[in-house]
Amino acid sequence: MSKPLIEVKDLKIHFPMKNNILFNKEKRFVKAVDGISFVIHENETLGLVGESGCGKSTTGKSLLRLIEPTAGEVIFEGKDITKISTREMRDVYRNMQLIFQDPYASLNPRKTVGKLIEEPLLINSDLSPKDRLDRVYELLDVVGLNAYHANRYPHEFSGGQRQRVGIARALALNPKLIIADEAVSALDVSIQSQILNLLRKLQQSFGLTYLFISHDLSVVKHISDRIAVMYLGEIVELGTKIGLYDKPLHPYTQALLSAAPSIKSTNRRERIVLEGDMPSPVSPPSGCKFHTRCFAKMPECELVRPQMRDMGDGHYVACHLYK
Template sequence: MSAEPILEVKGLKTYFDINGGVLSKKVGEVKAVDGISFSMQEGEILGIVGESGCGKSTTGKSILRLIEPTAGEVRFNGEDIMQLSSENVRKLRRDMQIIFQDPYASLNPRHTVGKIIGEPLLVHGIGSKTERKQKVKELLETVGLRSEHAKRYPHQFSGGQRQRIGIARALAVNPKLIICDEPVSALDVSVQSQILNLMEKLKKEFKLTYLFIAHDLSVVKHISDRVGVMYLGKMVELANKDLLYDEPKHPYTKALMSAVPVPDPDIKQERVILQGDVPSPSNPPSGCAFHTRCPSCMDVCKTDVPIWQEVAPNHQVACHLYNETTKEENVI
């Protein structure tokens, strides 16, 4: 791994306006991503997990500027993506690609598989027509399909095969970073393992870096090097996967980990049941966003936003339980 991170995200915010009334004026905003920061080294797989609606997918799309962020900084190979023109962002997408969640919705039903996979090559002006056709055939075989499949249409394939087509399209321009937006959540369990194994194989073969977004904790543990946990638009914990799964620090992470099924029936696991529903991102709670459901909630949690700090080597968390002054104030 190189010393310089391939991707640096600082204070990323993505808000969506809520319009209402007769004149459709702005009456509020949804804070889908609310000031998250992390970095990634080349060749790393960083998993991002959290409940539905916590802002995982919006984070991935904001990094690529498929959704325009409200504020923050995203640096790819040292270059600030937020300052680039739309034309320069398009050129940069040769190095940054995405695999979408739904293999049924992300492929154009009117185009052949050959055209779908070859389109990125055409957009970026790579190769002649003959070279592009050859590249498409090679990509299909790389992802476990046959070269003659290039003449077929998406509806002629299963969900797993369609996701392989989506992966081939992402690989077409030899990117350095691939954002995987829940790439296996729409697939059967047996197919999920095939796609995950394929992605691991391709990572080594093409020296890829993955930002892997998912809500299945066992899938994330299987494929990731580090894991970040999101709650209501904020990153609450980030650590090496073994550290995070064996010694979770944040109360929300502990609750998530307690829900992961253990295959051994003799192991009795204590389940942490959270009370209440996830608050609305259009009206988040004051202080720590998790305080309304936290079993360890203190008075300071209701008023002060916890700072993002390192509590152990390569283990960061945003929680008042690990703030030294808070600890002293709450000693009885």
């Protein structure tokens, strides 16, 4: 296993709520991320999966400090970037980039594609105009577009082509870590596979490391080396994709996988239907946050928060079933 590129330790992101009740001075918080820890190694893809509202995208943005963490550490190449200044973060941004979910909203419609890709180079490099243009053409070629596309505007492209432009822009400064936030969820299924294959090819060519955020289990399985399953601001299970898909341990992971469609009848699992909705992150349940919907809950689950346990072979689970 290669050395860790980024380590996240007990990360918390709590958003304060406005108090609308007269004379009630108690502060309330939305606990979007509530104490998660994980490591991503060099040249690895870690998939982060879970239901909408579980805190996946908030986690990704906090690694870039687009959202400031409430507590915890984000150690990138040996340095805790939560404690450095905004000026120092500019150097970090060269090595950490984000691919946005929406290929339509993430590109400025008033600028040509060439200008959009050139912008990071203009701000962060001393390249001459000719060298910047050569780099733009090179990046367009790398993501499967042509040089003449540089003079076109975003509205002249399809969704898949726009996402390729977003990937080219993310690659402009030769980053080490790319956070892909639902990078293919807005695309047709046939286009999704093209973008996923492109991301894998780029990883092999440039030695990239990915945090791949998605709610689609089949997509995560296709591209990830390891997978972390998130529920209501916490990671409940983490393991290799083979270990996690072949032998899911946490009841929530089992329910997610049972709902995933499969072409092969031999791979289909008995459907597990979860009752109720995800609780509010403002007032999460005590003990295990999943106990209100869990089909295997015990009395202890309502009182004690389970700790992450090492089950061997790089498989970890936070559940009282595995003491």
